[in-house]
Amino acid sequence: MKLRFAGVAAGYTDVPAVSEVEVTIAEGEFVALVGPNGSGKSTLLKTVYRALKPSAGAVWLGDDDLWRAPRRDVARAVGVLGQDQAGGFDFSVREAVTLGRYPHHGPFARLGPADAAIVAEALERCGCGPLADRSLATLSGGERQRVLFARALAQRPRLLVLDEPTNHLDPRHQIAVLELAAAAGVTVLAALHSLDLAAQYADTVLVLAEGRVRRSGPPRDVFEPRLLGEVFGVGGSLVDDPVTGAARLLLHAL
Ligand SMILES: Nc1ncnc2c1ncn2[C@@H]1O[C@H](COP(=O)(O)OP(=O)(O)OP(=O)(O)O)[C@@H](O)[C@H]1O
Numbered sequence: 675m676k677l678r679f680a681g682v683a684a685g686y687t688d689v690p691a692v693s694e695v696e697v698t699i700a701e702g703e704f705v706a707l708v709g710p711n712g713s714g715k716s717t718l719l720k721t722v723y724r725a726l727k728p729s730a731g732a733v734w735l736g737d738d739d740l741w742r743a744p745r746r747d748v749a750r751a752v753g754v755l756g757q758d759q760a761g762g763f764d765f766s767v768r769e770a771v772t773l774g775r776y777p778h779h780g781p782f783a784r785l786g787p788a789d790a791a792i793v794a795e796a797l798e799r800c801g802c803g804p805l806a807d808r809s810l811a812t813l814s815g816g817e818r819q820r821v822l823f824a825r826a827l828a829q830r831p832r833l834l835v836l837d838e839p840t841n842h843l844d845p846r847h848q849i850a851v852l853e854l855a856a857a858a859g860v861t862v863l864a865a866l867h868s869l870d871l872a873a874q875y876a877d878t879v880l881v882l883a884e885g886r887v888r889r890s891g892p893p894r895d896v897f898e899p900r901l902l903g904e905v906f907g908v909g910g911s912l913v914d915d916p917v918t919g920a921a922r923l924l925l926h927a928l
Pocket of ligand 1: 715
C-alpha cells in the first residue's frame with residue numbers, strides 16, 4: 675500500500691521532533707529509516723500507527739488521510755512492531771499472536787479455523803511454534819520480539835511498520851525477521867540501527883538527522899563517505915557480499 679508523508683511535523687513539545695517530512699513510499703517498497711539516536715525515527719513511525727498526531731501536514735495511506743480514516747480501517751491495514759509493545763496483560767504466545775486477527779473481525783468476534791491456520795503459520799514462520807503455550811511474560815527479549823513480529827504478520831497487513839525489529843535478536847533471527855518482512859509482499863517501513871542490514875534489505879534508505887530527512891535513495895547511493903561522516907560520525911565502505919551479492923556496509927572509526 676502506498677504511504678505518503680506530506681509536509682509532516684510531529685513532536686512532544688512546541689518544538690517538533692520531526693518536521694517538513696515529504697516522502698512517498700511506493701506499494702511493495704522496503705524502506706529503511708535510519709538516523710542517529712534521537713533523530714526522530716520512532717516519532718515519525720508513531721504518526722503512521724496513530725500513536726502521535728502530526729502537528730502539521732498529513733500522512734496518506736493509499737488515498738486516505740490516515741488520521742481521518744476510520745480507526746478500524748487503519749488497524750486492519752497497518753501491522754506494527756513498536757517499541758515497548760509487550761502489553762500489560764499476561765497472554766500466552768498463541769493468544770498474543772491471535773490478537774493480530776481481531777482488526778479483521780472486531781473485538782468480540784469468534785475467530786474461525788481460517789484465523790487459527792493463519793496464526794499457526796505466523797508462529798511457525800517466526801520460529802515461535804515451540805513457544806506457543808508459554809506465557810508472554812516469561813519469554814526472553816528476543817523471543818518476545820519474534821512473537822510480536824509474528825502477531826504483525828498474522829494480521830496480514832498491507833503495510834508493515836517496524837521500529838527496530840531486530841532489537842534483542844540473535845544473528846539468525848535478525849536475518850530471518852528481515853527476510854520475512856521482505857518476502858511479505860507488502861510495503862515495509864522499518865527503523866533500523868544497523869546500517870549494514872539497511873544496505874542489505876532496503877530498496878530505499880531514508881536518512882533522518884535532527885528531525886529532518888537528510889537523504890533518501892538506494893543504499894548504494896546513500897551510504898557514501900561524506901554522508902556517513904556528517905550524519906553518523908563514522909567512515910564506511912560499501913562492498914558486495916560474496917555469497918548473496920547484496921550491498922554490505924563496513925564501518926570504521928574516523
Ligand atoms: N515521549 C516523549 N516526550 C518528550 N520527548 C520525546 C518523547 N519521545 C521522544 N522524545 C524526543 O524526541 C526526539 C526524537 O526521539 P525519537 O524517539 O523519535 O528518536 P529515534 O531516532 O527513534 O531515537 P533512537 O535511535 O534513540 O531510538 C528526541 O529528542 C527525544 O528525546
